[in-house]
Amino acid sequence: MFLNHSREVLRLLTSLQADLLILEENELLFFNYFFSFLSSVLGLSITIWIWMLNKKQNRRKDRIYKQLSGTNALLIIWVILMIISRFGSILPIVLFGTPGYDNHLNLYEEYWILFVLIPIVVFMQSWFTVRLVYQAGRWIFSTFLLCMLTAFVLQLTTTVSQEKLNLAYHQRFERDYNYIDQEIRIAKEKYGIDYSEQTVEILKKQVTESSVKQVESVKKAFFGDRPVTLDTIILQKIIIRNYKEGGRYYYKRNAIENWRYALPIDILKQLSYFDQNAKETKELLEVLKEMIDLVNTPEIHWQEYQNFTETERRRSLGARYNIPDPLIEQLKKVQTRLLEDDLYSDFFKNLQAIKDRE
Known part of the structure; x- marks a missing residue:
């Protein structure tokens, strides 16, 4: 229960500055079983330590081995808990909770064998020195069967959703999510x-590497000297509406590069690339409308x-601190034109006038 609740607390910490770490169903089940098996074999180590507290042995060597067994059981408990x-x-505080993290280190897919070996090592190490005293x-x-049974019971009774x-x-x-789902549905109908599901999933992220690259690639698509596709225009409208900031600011506050x-x-x-009644024209005007709404927040x-x-x-914070003055002036000129x-x-006649920054 302690390990499961601690996992949720540490997942909560990842959401303070980055996207919440959400485990897939198979990944979650794997780690639930890992915690259960680990708890079971650590409980066995404590049991062996208690057994070995009885020093009633005729041979001095056996008493020493029993003391060694108890010490070894305690050592393996604290070493594993420390690790x-x-x-x-x-990992959750420094890596998973860092803006830009995008599943770069997948413990389940890349290091799953480590989590299988740890309970096995604890179990075998707990019995290693006991065999110096008893035919065990x-x-x-x-105890192997009991640990297996206990682990399955723990997985069913102590798992935290x-x-x-x-x-x-x-x-x-x-x-944000409701607006994204609405626009995706309208675009299809x-x-x-x-x-794609991956595009929508990235669209719902905040500061992952793929989310930042998505914001940058959509902006870059408008730089070229050729028409932008309709799906990219709609993505730009959604991104502006939800004010996805993406990466860090590397320029002064009023630098237009911060946009x-x-x-x-x-x-x-x-x-200028599309006809007046084209669907691309309509969506491009909607993008300008979203810009004006953002500036006027x-x-x-x-x-x-x-x-x-x-x-x-x-x-509100973005409109106050992160919209450069040159961008507002440029938006006014485009609206006037x-x-x-x-x-x-x-x-444009029904749109609000662009407000000046106080």
């Missing part, structure tokens, strides 16, 4: 675009944070 606690805490062949076989923490984490980004998304002038250039004071969702708070164009004036 498990050290790796189990350092029958007892070794009996990860769904409670997963649900709490998903509720933080419920608005309206335009026949079928995004993670397509520039307004690039969208204006893309509009009202500031949320910290006293009122509890009244807003995670997305609303993130957009499109308002003067009869082809697009009807779309």
Whole structure:
């Protein structure tokens, strides 16, 4: 129970700065059995230590061996607990909880044999010195069966469901996920675009390496001198709406390079590639609309944070600190130019004016 609850606490820590570490079903089952078998054989080691406390032996050598057996049992317990606690805490805090982590170290797929060998080593090491005093062949076989049975019982009775923490984490980004699912469904029904499960999964991540690369690749697609595909335009709209920040900022606050998304002038250039009634034109105008909405996001004071969702708070902070002034000026110029164009004036006349930063 301690190991299972500790796993959930450490998973919670990964969500403080990175995406929550969520285990696959087969991976979760594997580690549940590992904790169960490890607990069972560690319990056997404690039992052997208690057995070996009885020093009533005629030969002095046997008494020494019994003391050695008890010491060895305690040693294997504390060494294994030290290893498990050290790796189990350092990896979630330092690696799994670091922004950018994207399953670079998969213990289940790459090092599964290690987790099979640890309980076996503990079991064999616990009996190793006992055999110097007793003929323990029958007892070794009996305790092996008892450890197996105990492990299966522990797995059924002490397992902690990860769904409670997963649900709490998903509720933080419920608005993001609902919008993504809605746009993906509309894209399929309206335009026949079928995004892969991997693309949608990455779209729902926050700061993993694949999520950052997705934001960067979508922005890069607008730089070229050729039309952008409709599926990329819709992805850009979703990314802006959910304000996916991606990587770190490497420039000064007002540097336009800090803008993670397509520039307004690039969208204006893309509009020239498509007909007025084209579906790409409609979605490009929606991207501009999302930019204006993001720039106009009202500031949320910290006293009122509890009244807003995670997305609303993130957009508010982004609009206040991470939108460069040159981007706002460029967006104003593009909006003015499109308002003067009869082809697009009807779309923009109902939009809010772009607010200046205070």
